[in-house]
Amino acid sequence: MWIRLRRSLNGFYNRVDPLIVRCIGHKRLYTFHSPGVAECIPAIPTDYRLTVQECVTLWTRHFQLRGVSEPRLSSQYIIAHLLGVKTLESLGQDRLAEFLTHKQMEQTWKLCTRRLTRMPVQYVIEEWDFRDLTLKMSPPVFIPRPETEELVGLMLADLQVKQGTGVSEEANLRCLEVGCGTGAISLSLLNSLPQLRAIALDKNKDAVELTVENAHSLGLQDRLEVHHMDVIRDADMIVRMCSPVSVLVSNPPYLFSEDMASLDPEVHKFEDHDALDGGVDGMQVIRHILTLAPQLLSNNGRVYLEVDPRHPPFIQLWAEGGERGLRYVHTHHDFTGRPRFCVLENDNATYIKTRTSI
């Protein structure tokens, strides 16, 4: 079937059956094979230009053909990023009908081709938003999830209540984050609380470097220390260097090892497995953090954890097991209604006991 490719690609897509067709453009040849074998990438049109809207539609269609998840959103975010805005909605009407320059089209093709390999959009455009901040993202550092935004909100609410009651030690607020990744939690807290000082740890060198980079671009590097340490192996050094802190927060790897195989390609192929795998029961790293917490926290200091919905009962049981040094305060639910956040508080009596027993 020979079909003449018209100038308007919208018209093209309305007529063409995406099975075996051969289309002749003015000087270009587009070949789409039957679904499942769509190996080729559409070549950049050289003799005519596409408008922004046409480009988005073209790539949405192509992502759909190749089975890429969230095809429309992916192409919208990538092209919006190239045009210098966050979302396509914020572009005015006139800009959507504007033609892309050849350079912009080349960049679009380059980024969208990366997306075809199932690379997450955040890695493709190398940035994403977290609460009020825009952070740089780069593989394989773990991409912050929307649930973690709620964790920060929860902490801010608690800290602000504490300040309201005028607890004197809070003039020197210190916060420790285990497994900082891109630095999302620490930087968000620093941004909202001017008097906070934060320490961030991660066992992945890339994550440490990325956190430092993000801190610099947000101007928060003065109040943040980032260290390349492993909470399991370097436990003693951490206690020596960092204690006491008023708040300990973590979004530790909490996936069960058996679930790792069923992850989406976006997560499985590109994100650091060490930031995801929490052992057989998902609680390996969590246990280490909780064991260390009483030695790190000051009086009435709190631990905030993001966990798998199956974990809170176990953690509560563990904390109430006796002589742990921590008291279980509350389980908070995320906006989907799943029990997601555990809050524990330093129990002074047992804290002193464990200190003297060392």
Next chain:
Amino acid sequence: MAFTQAVKMSLLCGRFKKYSYQMWSSVMSQRNYRTVLCGRRRYPSPKICQKSRAMHATQPLMITKLLTVDEIFARKPLQDYLKKIETEYSDSLKVINSTEGQQDSNEEFRIKRTRVSVLDPLIEYIKELKIKEQEFAETETLLKDDDPDMCQLAVIEREACQKAIQDIRQKILSQLIPEEESDMSDLVLEVTAGIGGQEAMLFTAEVFDMYQRFAAHQGWAFDILEYMKSELGGLRHASASISGNESYKRMKFEAGVHRVQRVPKTEKQGRMHTSTMTVVVLPQPTEITFTINSKDLRIETKRASGAGGQHVNTTDSAVRIVHLPTGVVSECQQERSQLKNKEKAMKMLRAKLYNIRLEEETCKRYTERKVQIGTKGRSEKIRTYNFPQDRITDHRIGKTVHEVREFLLGEELLEEMNTALREFSNQETLMDILGENY
């Protein structure tokens, strides 16, 4: 079919060559009307089209004119009302002073006390006015004096007195008009395309732009919450949050149905079309004035399905909030951060719910008013934008402004229209209070 098209073309162009006698006579028999029926459509009559800027008499819903301050004061009802207020004040004062020690009628006592404190400034102004009027009368006697210097002094004093009297009268009037609870709040503006298909959507986009410029002109913050585009560059539905000084007080007069009459861009044959779009203005309450119980809300996000958390990485951060008791829905997908989308959606939801409550209250209060400016809700046809005749008419006050292009820039002309509406509304409130029927 081609024949009918030709007749329609001719009607608009004014060249009556390509038609049959039958068609022409049917048109010309209707020539005394402003619009004629040709086929199934209504077109402006050929006679009207031939004249530029034809005389148009819009029928205002109320036959009234804007009275000046002096005119209002000259009328008896206001004087009676002021006297009534004075007596009420002196009575309440007597009651308070006499029952100082008594705790019997606690409720009444408190009411009288608050009433006195509310009326205090007004009574002050009335006293000042009386003093000034006395001075004015004295200057009259001075004028009759022989001494030229004294005369000159008297003239100057007279002018100063007059100005002061004007000021005080204005202040009294503004004191009499009660402050609405929602006047001090910010607002959420919603525009929706109405009848007319693509043309209506294009017009909606233009009006939304106009309000964006108006907000910038007034120095307000304009934050787009939602923007649903159409294929041809029009706008189906959009909402924005506007915050600034007196934003709700001014923008509430823009609510209603706006009608446009022009030859659309999508029209191939040059026929004139009438399309509509609706503007809804929702006051945005503060936390204190209006609270929503989070148990009544159902928040829907993409992450609710599946495992969520570290298992999944999605970029779909759209949030949809449903208020279960009333069924009101608001959604947002403007931002990349889910938390920000949730905040915006909550903002819109609060505005919608507050507006529902407000509408119920104002309905009860203002059923007496003749022209309920800003209170009739979304079905009120308020303005017509006529492009060929280059005029914009507001039907509530019968005011016409020319230069449509200038108007759509959202600057001085829109402000002029807005101020006129506000003055009428104030006057209306005043008449209502005085128990007048004008």
